[in-house]
Amino acid sequence: xxxxxxxxxxxxxxxxxxxxxxxxxxxxxxxxxxxxxxxxxxxxxxxxxxxxxxxxxxxxxxxxxxxxxxxxxxxxxxxxxxxxxxxxxxxxxxxxxxxxxxxxxxxxxxxxxxxxxxxxxxxxxxxxxxxxxxxxxxxxxxxxxxxxxxxxxxxxxxxxxxxxxxxxxxxxxxxxxxxxxxxxxxxxxxxxxxxxxxxxxxxxxxxxxxxxxxxxxxxxxxxxxxxxxxxxxxxxxxxxxxxxxxxxxxxxxxxxxxxxxxxxxxxxxxxxxxxxxxxxxxxxxxxxxxxxxxxxxxxxxx
Numbered sequence: 500x501x502x503x504x505x506x507x508x509x510x511x512x513x514x515x516x517x518x519x520x521x522x523x524x525x526x527x528x529x530x531x532x533x534x535x536x537x538x539x540x541x542x543x544x545x546x547x548x549x550x551x552x553x554x555x556x557x558x559x560x561x562x563x564x565x566x567x568x569x570x571x572x573x574x575x576x577x578x579x580x581x582x583x584x585x586x587x588x589x590x591x592x593x594x595x596x597x598x599x600x601x602x603x604x605x606x607x608x609x610x611x612x613x614x615x616x617x618x619x620x621x622x623x624x625x626x627x628x629x630x631x632x633x634x635x636x637x638x639x640x641x642x643x644x645x646x647x648x649x650x651x652x653x654x655x656x657x658x659x660x661x662x663x664x665x666x667x668x669x670x671x672x673x674x675x676x677x678x679x680x681x682x683x684x685x686x687x688x689x690x691x692x693x694x695x696x697x698x699x700x701x702x703x704x705x706x707x708x709x710x711x712x713x714x715x716x717x718x719x720x721x722x723x724x725x726x727x728x729x730x731x732x733x734x735x736x737x738x739x740x741x742x743x744x745x746x747x748x749x750x751x752x753x754x755x756x757x758x759x760x761x762x763x764x765x766x767x768x769x770x771x772x773x774x775x776x777x778x779x780x781x782x783x784x785x786x787x788x789x790x791x792x793x794x795x796x797x798x799x800x801x
Contacts, residue, residue: 503681503682503683504586504587504590504596504681504682504683505590505595505596505682505683505685505795505796506586506596506597506598506610506682506683506684506685507524507528507530507595507596507597507598507684507685507687507792507795507796508597508598508599508606508610508684508685508686508687509521509524509597509598509599509687509688509689510599510600510601510603510606510686510687510688510689510771510777511601511688511689511690511767511771512601512690512691512696512763512764512765512767512768513549513601513700513760513763513764513767514549514696514699514700514703514760514764515689515690515691515696515699515764515782516689516691516699516782517599517600517601517689518551518555518599519555520599520687520689520782520788521597521599522551522555522556522557522559523785524597524788524789524792525559525595525597526557526559527789527792528595528792528793528796529593529594529595530559530589530594530595530596530597531559531560531561531562531585531589531594531595531596531597532559532560532561532562532597532598532599533561533562533563533582533585533586533589533596533597533598533599534561534562534563534564534599534600535563535578535582535598535599535600535601535602535605535606535609536548536600536601536602537573537578537602537605538732538733538734538736539563539564539565539600540563540564540565540566540567540573540578541565541567541568541569541571541573542565542566542567542568542569543569543715543718543719543722543724544569544719544732544736545715546707546710546711546712546715547707547712547715547716547735547736547739548735549703549707550564551564562581562582562585562589563578563581563582563585566581569719569724569728569732570723570724570728572657574661575604575605575608575615576615578602578605578608578609579605579608579609579615582598582605582609583609586598586609586682595796601767603650603767603770603771604650604770607774609682610682610684611681611682612774616665616668616669618664618665618668618669620664621664621667621668624663624664624667625660625664628659628660628663628664629656629660633653633654633655633656633659633730633737634653636656636659636660636663637651637653637659639663640659640662640663640666643663643666643667644662644665644666644670647662647666648662649766649769650766650769650770651766652733652734652763652766654730654733654734654737654759655731655732655733655734656730656731656733657731657732658733684776685791685792685795686774686776686777686778687777687778687780687788687791687792688771688777688778688779688780689779689780689781689782689788690768690779690780690781691781691782692781695782696761696764697757697761700757700760700761700764701757704735704753704756704757704760705753708753712735712739713739713742713743716729716736716739716740716743717743720740720743726740726743726744734759734760734763735756735760738752738755738756738759739752778791
């Protein structure tokens, strides 16, 4: 039997410090990082997604960042195809693949915990669903597939449409099942306290705003990114689009970002808490994290 490839996976809610932890472990164990973030794969979506900077990378190679035009659609199938190639390449060069990100569905699909539904696009159904608001789509999904509705980004129209498309064809998105594929996975989770997480989210959001997040969104629109497409990206971009169209005030924008980011973090934790293989740590428990990683890798890489 072929030896399974070792893969380190770091998960946790938004603003929990996953990216910094991944860089630290990559430096210590000779790793390279694969981003599992459904928005950071797009070019130009930097401040709005909290994308790691070149300085923060500390020279560690990062994969699946800035690979797609913001006008294109990047799916879980696309992620699995590109990420699996990155894992093979990193492993072949004697490095440790470290997958980090908040898009749980992508990671589970890559490592084989779920089977991606083989459902083709339904243009007629999509055309009907596109006419509805994200709120209307989410209510429809709650009725047709309550389990998926608990973990989906309720503001992301693209994902809501796809989930409803799958539900129409199969009844529901397939349940998580452990396929024990070719990867030997160590799951590490980082989970700040609720108070700490809320503080991190607020500080990070307002730091990104001060660095020019609103101006970045304005430039994206000038360069051809429609407000409709911006809203479909969900989270920060939904509210940036509303702010730029003057549909909400700056005060409403600030409040909505913090509120919805906390709700998103809660949904992320709800998703990951179903995975009993994840060993959770507080951000301050770096020694425990390193010890766990060392026992998995076998020895620190040069």
